[in-house]
Amino acid sequence: MTARPAQSPGDSVPPEAVPEALTVRFRLVGAVAGREVAHPIGWKPLVIGRSRGCDLTLEDDGVSRRHASLRTVVGGVLVEDLSTKNGTWVDGTRVTRALAQLGSRIDLGPVALRIEGLLPDDLEVAISLDPAAGTNARSGDEPSTVVLSRVDSEPGDRVLELAEALGDLLLVAGRGGVNVALATLASGFEASWAVLLGNGTGEPRVLGMAGSPQGEGLKEMLAPCLDDPSRRGGWSLRRPDGDVVSVAVDRLSEDGAILAVCREWPLTGAEWSLSRLFLRLVASRSRGERASTAAANGEVAPVLALPAGYVTGVSPASRELERRLLSLAGSDLPVLIQGETGVGKEMVARILHASSPRRDRPFVALNCAAIPAELLEAELFGIGRGVATGVEAREGRLEAASGGTLLLDEIGDMPPPLQAKLLRVLEEGEIQPLGKSARPIDLRVLSATNQDLRRLASEGRFRSDLFYRLAAVVVEVPPLRERTADIPLFVESFLAAEVAAAGKSILGLSLQALRVLSDYPWPGNVRELYNEVRRLVHVCPAGRLIDSSHLTEHLVAEAVAADVEPALDGGTLLLSEHTARLEKRLIERALDLHGGNRSRAASDLGISRNGLALKMRRLGIER
Numbered sequence: 001m002t003a004r005p006a007q008s009p010g011d012s013v014p015p016e017a018v019p020e021a022l023t024v025r026f027r028l029v030g031a032v033a034g035r036e037v038a039h040p041i042g043w044k045p046l047v048i049g050r051s052r053g054c055d056l057t058l059e060d061d062g063v064s065r066r067h068a069s070l071r072t073v074v075g076g077v078l079v080e081d082l083s084t085k086n087g088t089w090v091d092g093t094r095v096t097r098a099l100a101q102l103g104s105r106i107d108l109g110p111v112a113l114r115i116e117g118l119l120p121d122d123l124e125v126a127i128s129l130d131p132a133a134g135t136n137a138r139s140g141d142e143p144s145t146v147v148l149s150r151v152d153s154e155p156g157d158r159v160l161e162l163a164e165a166l167g168d169l170l171l172v173a174g175r176g177g178v179n180v181a182l183a184t185l186a187s188g189f190e191a192s193w194a195v196l197l198g199n200g201t202g203e204p205r206v207l208g209m210a211g212s213p214q215g216e217g218l219k220e221m222l223a224p225c226l227d228d229p230s231r232r233g234g235w236s237l238r239r240p241d242g243d244v245v246s247v248a249v250d251r252l253s254e255d256g257a258i259l260a261v262c263r264e265w266p267l268t269g270a271e272w273s274l275s276r277l278f279l280r281l282v283a284s285r286s287r288g289e290r291a292s293t294a295a296a297n298g299e300v301a302p303v304l305a306l307p308a309g310y311v312t313g314v315s316p317a318s319r320e321l322e323r324r325l326l327s328l329a330g331s332d333l334p335v336l337i338q339g340e341t342g343v344g345k346e347m348v349a350r351i352l353h354a355s356s357p358r359r360d361r362p363f364v365a366l367n368c369a370a371i372p373a374e375l376l377e378a379e380l381f382g383i384g385r386g387v388a389t390g391v392e393a394r395e396g397r398l399e400a401a402s403g404g405t406l407l408l409d410e411i412g413d414m415p416p417p418l419q420a421k422l423l424r425v426l427e428e429g430e431i432q433p434l435g436k437s438a439r440p441i442d443l444r445v446l447s448a449t450n451q452d453l454r455r456l457a458s459e460g461r462f463r464s465d466l467f468y469r470l471a472a473v474v475v476e477v478p479p480l481r482e483r484t485a486d487i488p489l490f491v492e493s494f495l496a497a498e499v500a501a502a503g504k505s506i507l508g509l510s511l512q513a514l515r516v517l518s519d520y521p522w523p524g525n526v527r528e529l530y531n532e533v534r535r536l537v538h539v540c541p542a543g544r545l546i547d548s549s550h551l552t553e554h555l556v557a558e559a560v561a562a563d564v565e566p567a568l569d570g571g572t573l574l575l576s577e578h579t580a581r582l583e584k585r586l587i588e589r590a591l592d593l594h595g596g597n598r599s600r601a602a603s604d605l606g607i608s609r610n611g612l613a614l615k616m617r618r619l620g621i622e623r
Contacts, residue, residue, distance in 0.1 A: 026041040026072055026115050026116065026117060026118055027039060027041060027115075027116050028041055028056070028106065029114055030113035030114060032058050032060055032111055033059060036542075036543060037056070038541075038543075038544050039055070039056045041072050041115070042071065043072050045071045045080075046070045046071060047066060047068075047082075048063075048067050048068050048069070048070070049064055049065050049066040049067040049068075049082070050063045050065050050067070051065040054066060058108065060109065060110060062086055062109035062111065063086075063108050063109050064084040064085065064086070066082045067084050067108045067109070068081050068082055068084070068088040068108055069082060070100075070106070075099060076104075077100045077101075077115055078099060079095060079098050079099070079100050079106060080096070080097050081095060081096050084108075086108075086109035086110070087109070088106070088107070088108055089106070089108075090104055090106060091104050091105055102115060102116070102117050103115065103116075118547070122510040122513065122545075122547035122548055127491060127495060127508045127514065129496060129506055129507060129508045178196060178207060178208035178282060179208045179209065181208075182194045182195070182209065182210035183210035183211075185275075186210045186211055189267065190263055191211075191261040191262055192262050193209070193210060193211025193212060193262050194209070194210045194211065194259070194260070194261040194262075195208070195210075195259075195261075196257065196258070196259050196282065197222070197257070197259075198258075207282070213262065222237070222245070222258065244262070245262050246262075246263065246267040247259065259278060259279055261275075303355070304326055304329055304351060304355050305351065305354035305355045306351060306354075307347065307350050307351065309493070309497070310347060311489050312489070313483055313485070313486035314486060314489065315482070315483040315484065317478040318478070318486050321348075321475070321476075324475055325348065325352065325475070328352060328475075329352075330355065330357065331356065332357060332444050333444075334426075334445050334446065334469065334470050334472045334473075335352060335475055336446075336447050336448075336449070336453060336470050336471035336473070336474045336475070337349060337446065337448040337449075337475050337477060338448070338449055338450070338451075338452070338453065338475070338476050339450065339477030339478070340450055340479045340523075340525055341524065341525065341527070342480075342524045342525035343477040343478070343480065343526060344477060345450075345477055346407065346448065349363075349365070349405075349446045349448060352405075352446060353405040353407075353444075353446070356405070356444065358403065358404050358405055361403040361404030361405070362400060362401050362404035362405075363401070363404055363407070364397050364404065364405070364406050364407070365406075365409060366379065366397045366406070366409065367410055368410045368413050368414045369410035369413040376414070376418060378394070380396050380397050380398060380418070381396040381421070381431055381432070381434065382394055382395050382396025382433035382434070383396070383433055383434045396431070398425065398443065399431065399433070399441065401443045402441050402442060402443055403442060404443060405445075405446060406443050406444070406445050406446070407447070408445065408446070408447040408448070409447075409449075410448065410449060410450070411447040411448065411453070411470065412449040412453055416463065419462070419463045420463065420466075422466065423463060423465060423466045423469060425441070426445065426466075426469050426470075427469070429441060445470065447470045447471075453467055453470075453471065454467065454471075479522070480522040481521045481522055484518050487514075487517055487518045487529070488514060488518070490526060491533055494529070495508075495509060495533055495536075495537065495546075498533060498537040502538065504537060504538075504542050505542050506537060506543075506544070506545075506546060508546070509536075509546045509547075510545055510546065510547040512547060513546055513547050513551060516548055516556055517529070517555075520555050520558060521558065532551075532555065535552070536550055536551070583615060583619060584619045584621060587605065587612065587615060587619065590602075590604045590605050591623050596623050598612055
């Protein structure tokens with residue numbers, strides 16, 4: 001290492017420049033012996049060194065056992081050398097105490113690191129993935145990551161034993177077994193209390209309790225999780241009295257189950273997984289009890305057969321769609337499925353087929369827009385051998401679907417002459433392939449389109465008699481922008497599947513990244529979201545958390561625009577109205593981030609506490 005000046009003029013940092021409140025968040029990134037290092041820098045000192053007792057361990061002989069500490073302060077990152085032999089260097093200058101900036105290079109002996117910017121919510125994990133999810137990755141394909149923090153510690157066999165105990169309790173005990181299981185959970189987690197809430201509709205309901213929460217009410221305490229339907233996974237909330245309330249949220253059950261446990265430190269990653277297992281066991285038991293009650297009463301309720309990979313939504317639009325499909329389960333009616341490109345119309349068609357009496361017969365799909373008009377007839381009706389030189393017999397999609405279901409996708413693009421022939425098939429129940437004799441056929445026809453087929457029929461651009469044949473029932477599939485509460489569920493499902501397929505270890509997705517994904521309008525709907533998640537898995541380094549810096553740039557820009565620019569309602573939008581909306585959102589986010597602490601929120605926003613109070617009064621924010 002080349003010689004450098006002994007000290008930096010910036011070493012002296014006055015104490016008043018180091019308040020507790022955070023104004024900027026950073027992370028330290030780099031590589032040690034081929035392994036990637038990534039660690040957030042908070043307001044508490046981040047101690048770095050070779051010792052396993054450090055917050056961040058760097059396994060390099062040139063690094064001292066306790067080498068340096070870093071922490072966020074107003075204006076940057078305070079770097080302090082811990083009396084080392086090889087020294088701590090900031091941007092090429094050896095320092096004992098200095099203020100580093102965004103982009104600064106930090107050398108700890110031979111190890112070079114850099115400071116990156118990190119939004120506060122990129123420190124929060126919104127969706128956590130099992131670090132072992134990519135176990136089929138080949139050795140040496142991706143560098144491992146050193147991320148040492150309490151949340152990644154493993155409690156070992158105790159968690160597995162606790163999971164088995166909880167499962168046994170829920171499976172063999174009565175309704176009161178939930179309380180017993182909660183008591184077991186609280187004891188295993190060394191928590192002072194544990195509460196299970198149902199948050200499906202209306203006021204939250206207490207489904208079970210072990211111990212007794214003190215101070216403020218449950219609803220007020222858990223408001224951030226109760227009020228935000230997109231929240232799912234693991235969260236930590238700090239109450240005004242200093243208690244840490246760890247919350248596991250699972251939106252898959254009808255009750256929208258929320259589990260809260262109170263102890264002095266957050267739950268570990270393995271404990272979060274156990275909490276979600278507990279919630280799923282409760283939801284499964286609840287569904288089993290409802291099914292048993294229905295069977296005892298002699299009820300035979302229709303059931304939707306959901307294909308692998310289907311994500312059950314929690315938004316009102318998704319629930320209404322599933323109710324509509326449930327009403328059609330068991331029927332043989334022709335259904336017209338309408339919706340924008342990428343909303344999942346074919347998935348809906350597959351559900352209708354799998355839930356119908358024809359479920360054991362073929363399901364055949366034909367995209368009418370993907371095949372040239374001159375070839376579409378042969379593809380649909382088939383062709384006989386010898387009708388032209390060198391032509392072999394070929395079965396059409398109508399014959400292939402006989403006895404089952406035929407999906408005609410993009411039916412609005414079918415040429416008018418072919419519409420007339422299809423209408424004849426539906427009316428007479430027989431087909432006549434080119435060069436063959438007529439034969440009877442029995443099948444159910446589902447059709448899908450991203451166009452308004454009723455309007456096309458009224459304008460004479462689609463046969464109205466065929467429309468009425470196809471549209472005995474019309475099912476509208478809502479766009480993703482009307483199902484924002486479902487986005488976290490889609491993202492988690494896509495992430496887990498893609499990580500497994502790629503054989504790559506990804507820690508999960510940050511809260512800020514999830515918020516951007518939820519705010520984006522998604523013109524390409526679920527298909528566009530799926531492709532973005534696939535890209536994120538491949539661009540994020542192995543062992544890292546996907547954060548907002550990995551997202552597509554245009555996605556971030558459009559999400560921000562959609563968030564702060566309300567739709568114009570045929571008039572003008574005053575600048576004052578626009579500014580007030582943005583101010584209110586930023587203030588509410590700052591207050592949420594700091595648990596309602598006005599002083600810290602004001603510091604984050606760059607205004608005084610009195611200034612914040614005046615703005616809150618003017619904007620009608622009550623906290």
